[in-house]
Amino acid sequence: MEILAAAELLIPKLGEAKLHTEQTLGHKVESIRDEDKILFHRHIADLHRYSKDPDALPLLELAGPRHKLFFNPSQTRLGIVTCGGLCPGINTIIRSIVFTAYQYYGVEAVYGFRYGYSGLNPKVGLPPLKLDLDSVDNIHALGGTILGSSRGPQDAKVMVDYLEKLGINILFVVGGDGTMRGALDLAKEIAKRQLTIALVGVPKTIDNDIAFIERSFGFESAVEEATRIIAAAHMEAKGAVNGIGLVKLMGRESGFIAANATLASCVVNFCLIPEAPFKLEKFLQDLERRIKKRHHAVIVVAEGAGQDLLPDSKSTFDKSGNKRLNDIGAFLKNEIVKYFTQKNLEANVRYIDPSYAIRSVAPTGDDNVFCLMLGQSAVHAAMSGRTAMIVGYRNDHFIHLPMTLVTRFRKKLEINGRTWKTVLDTTGQVDYK
Ligand SMILES: Nc1ncnc2c1ncn2[C@@H]1O[C@H](COP(=O)(O)OP(=O)(O)OP(=O)(O)O)[C@@H](O)[C@H]1O
Numbered sequence: 310m311e312i313l314a315a316a317e318l319l320i321p322k323l324g325e326a327k328l329h330t331e332q333t334l335g336h337k338v339e340s341i342r343d344e345d346k347i348l349f350h351r352h353i354a355d356l357h358r359y360s361k362d363p364d365a366l367p368l369l370e371l372a373g374p375r376h377k378l379f380f381n382p383s384q385t386r387l388g389i390v391t392c393g394g395l396c397p398g399i400n401t402i403i404r405s406i407v408f409t410a411y412q413y414y415g416v417e418a419v420y421g422f423r424y425g426y427s428g429l430n431p432k433v434g435l436p437p438l439k440l441d442l443d444s445v446d447n448i449h450a451l452g453g454t455i456l457g458s459s460r461g462p463q464d465a466k467v468m469v470d471y472l473e474k475l476g477i478n479i480l481f482v483v484g485g486d487g488t489m490r491g492a493l494d495l496a497k498e499i500a501k502r503q504l505t506i507a508l509v510g511v512p513k514t515i516d517n518d519i520a521f522i523e524r525s526f527g528f529e530s531a532v533e534e535a536t537r538i539i540a541a542a543h544m545e546a547k548g549a550v551n552g553i554g555l556v557k558l559m560g561r562e563s564g565f566i567a568a569n570a571t572l573a574s575c576v577v578n579f580c581l582i583p584e585a586p587f588k589l590e591k592f593l594q595d596l597e598r599r600i601k602k603r604h605h606a607v608i609v610v611a612e613g614a615g616q617d618l619l620p621d622s623k624s625t626f627d628k629s630g631n632k633r634l635n636d637i638g639a640f641l642k643n644e645i646v647k648y649f650t651q652k653n654l655e656a657n658v659r660y661i662d663p664s665y666a667i668r669s670v671a672p673t674g675d676d677n678v679f680c681l682m683l684g685q686s687a688v689h690a691a692m693s694g695r696t697a698m699i700v701g702y703r704n705d706h707f708i709h710l711p712m713t714l715v716t717r718f719r720k721k722l723e724i725n726g727r728t729w730k731t732v733l734d735t736t737g738q739v740d741y742k
């Protein structure tokens with residue numbers, strides 16, 4: 310567990326919020342008091358570290374409407390941009406921001422930038438979309454993003470020039486670690502020019518690997534979809550002599566999707582994730598044991614697992630600088646077939662790579678609830694003048710976190726934690742190190 314200093318959780322503000330919220334909006338507001346905070350840590354061992362200086366305890370601001378506004382709704386213009394890979398629930402976030410802006414704050418100037426940061430570079434030629442209640446009314450039922458998304462950088466100076474030209478006061482950035490790094494570049498440029506433009510992020514990744522937040526929206530929906538695919542692999546495995554269903558799931562550097570889908574589906578015998586390196590020979594021997602005993606097996610492998618086993622090929626990177634991974638699924642399929650052929654044992658491997666199919670689906674009901682609340686939290690934070698922050702979920706609360714924190718590292722599945730131990734217990738797999 311990362312140990313933080315209290316100051317690391319302070320949220321930057323554009324200035325003093327002076328407008329009385331209820332008087333300005335003309336309706337009742339159940340505001341959150343700034344001093345209502347929750348503990349960042351909850352493990353007693355972590356809390357003990359602060360027993361000598363309780364003032365140093367790191368505390369999290371709760372999300373929600375504030376007693377005072379920084380922005381005057383009648384003069385506020387909002388922008389939304391969605392970047393990086395798709396994730397179930399992005400549209401619900403967009404809808405929630407638009408509805409909260411219109412209905413709670415009476416802000417009607419809401420614009421959606423097209424195709425990620427590309428839409429913030431006017432030279433690319435993608436004018437923003439004007440968003441209103443009608444245009445976003447049904448989008449929560451759709452996968453993807455109605456605004457489009459992209460990878461690849463744009464110059465922060467060019468983007469801030471454009472925001473200034475359009476008179477945007479608040480920009481909501483929906484994206485992963487890369488997007489938040491891009492947003493921090495924007496925040497620096499905005500501060501340099503002493504502009505009053507707030508930047509509020511909504512963290513997005515189906516990999517669930519964003520630092521310091523406990524749950525990423527869309528993760529549950531992706532796991533749900535992955536579970537359906539694993540069920541198909543199980544059927545295929547049971548339908549053939551010594552059938553082996555092999556499913557590759559997304560998860561670049563962390564195995565959250567693979568581990569959760571394994572637990573959710575109940576039929577997986579081997580779950581391979583990037584956090585738990587394995588020796589191929591040991592894994593194949595255990596697979597042979599399983600096949601001899603039960604005559605079928607299901608393997609789930611996260612795309613980032615076992616990369617060290619793959620033959621060296623020249624690394625390539627996507628436009629955002631993310632390393633392209635080698636295909637561990639195809640590699641394992643070949644190795645399994647080779648191994649069983651050498652042993653003169655029949656094995657029928659059915660390899661399923663659902664790839665994008667698990668992340669482009671519509672969100673589950675629970676993810677929709679989550680997205681709705683994240684979108685609302687983002688608007689409340691921005692209207693109070695908070696900036697360079699994200700909204701997130703931690704210790705059972707919607708909270709604010711500085712953007713600088715969430716770009717520090719990518720969260721990994723804890724190998725000594727409960728989830729991974731449960732995977733080991735339920736699959737019966739052993740350590741293949
Ligand atoms: N270090 C960085 N500085 C500035 N901008 C960045 C940086 N890294 C990424 N970006 C920009 O952020 C956008 C999205 O980044 P990226 O493609 O890495 O996806 P992401 O937000 O991490 O989402 P995910 O990886 O979950 O799909 C891109 O336009 C990219 O150029």
Ligand SMILES: O=P(O)(O)OC[C@H]1O[C@](O)(CO)[C@@H](O)[C@@H]1O
Nearest residue numbers: 394514515516559560561627668
């Ligand atoms: O092919 P794309 O769209 O660049 O993205 C694929 C990657 O995006 C993610 O869905 C999210 O980071 C990863 O799980 C996956 O490796």
Ligand SMILES: [Mg+2]
Nearest residue numbers: 393485486487
């Ligand atoms: Mg990323």
